[in-house]
Amino acid sequence: MTAVTDAAEVRAPRPRGGLAQSVTDSLVVAKRNLIRMARIPEMIIFGLIQPIMFVVLFSYVFGGSMMIGGSTSPADYRNFLMAGIFAQTVTFATAGAGAGIADDMHKGLIDRFRSLPMARGAVLTGRTLADLVQTALTVVVLAIVALLVGWRIHEGLAKALAAFGLLLFLGYAFSWIGALIGLSVRTPEAATSGGLIWLFPVTFISNAFVPTENMAGWLQPIAEWNPFSATVQACRELFGNPGVSTSDAWPMQHPVWASLLWSAVIILVFRTLAVRKYRSATA
Numbered sequence: 001m002t003a004v005t006d007a008a009e010v011r012a013p014r015p016r017g018g019l020a021q022s023v024t025d026s027l028v029v030a031k032r033n034l035i036r037m038a039r040i041p042e043m044i045i046f047g048l049i050q051p052i053m054f055v056v057l058f059s060y061v062f063g064g065s066m067m068i069g070g071s072t073s074p075a076d077y078r079n080f081l082m083a084g085i086f087a088q089t090v091t092f093a094t095a096g097a098g099a100g101i102a103d104d105m106h107k108g109l110i111d112r113f114r115s116l117p118m119a120r121g122a123v124l125t126g127r128t129l130a131d132l133v134q135t136a137l138t139v140v141v142l143a144i145v146a147l148l149v150g151w152r153i154h155e156g157l158a159k160a161l162a163a164f165g166l167l168l169f170l171g172y173a174f175s176w177i178g179a180l181i182g183l184s185v186r187t188p189e190a191a192t193s194g195g196l197i198w199l200f201p202v203t204f205i206s207n208a209f210v211p212t213e214n215m216a217g218w219l220q221p222i223a224e225w226n227p228f229s230a231t232v233q234a235c236r237e238l239f240g241n242p243g244v245s246t247s248d249a250w251p252m253q254h255p256v257w258a259s260l261l262w263s264a265v266i267i268l269v270f271r272t273l274a275v276r277k278y279r280s281a282t283a
Helices: 002-011 018-039 041-061 074-107 109-114 122-149 157-184 188-197 199-204 220-224 227-239 255-281
Strands: none
Touching: 018 041, 018 122, 041 074, 041 122, 074 109, 074 122, 074 157, 074 188, 074 199, 074 227, 122 157, 122 255, 157 188, 157 227, 157 255, 188 199, 227 255
């Protein structure tokens, strides 16, 4: 009997460290969500329609009436616009992240995960990683559409990829806000509504669609210190697009660092709150 017990102990897997287990469990959950998304292609299709509509409508409806750098050329406005549309697209994925988590909560799937020997934060991390992959695919398709309507990059491929990296980092940060909202409401419908209501002022009180100098004086500092505006300004610089703000505000003078700092702070704060809410909501 002793020999059998000793052999079983030898064959027993060694316990993994906390970080290793968290990473592995997060990837497993992310894979599960990606498979689910692939089996429901309309989720991806509908996610593509809205940003494409924004590109077409803003480009051809407002393109000739906006003055960018002293020019009212529709081509200049399309190049100015695209950084804002890209940023809006990655942040609007927040609503989908919140709705997905709320749906899992509503169906009791989170309770099933709780019964498994897995890291507590892995469920949320896996979900946000899967949403990041979906957002990246959306951005690729949107970039192709942008090229078709006349958008161009002028600072080389390396800087363009850096800009897309900042966009995805911002989208990942905002997905944690969506996760917190999804855990705080009772239904997926409420999560979708709650995830969009606050996004409209964040995206429109910014430099995404109009230069901040065209706004009311009291509104300009709000727009310039908006985390969303920092990423848009950074992308315009890295893409070499027109309309880069000359404001003295620190985020406008150092947009790349401001974008990285804002996104990191949002992740730190809202991941902490979301994981805490996950533990209390499922306790």
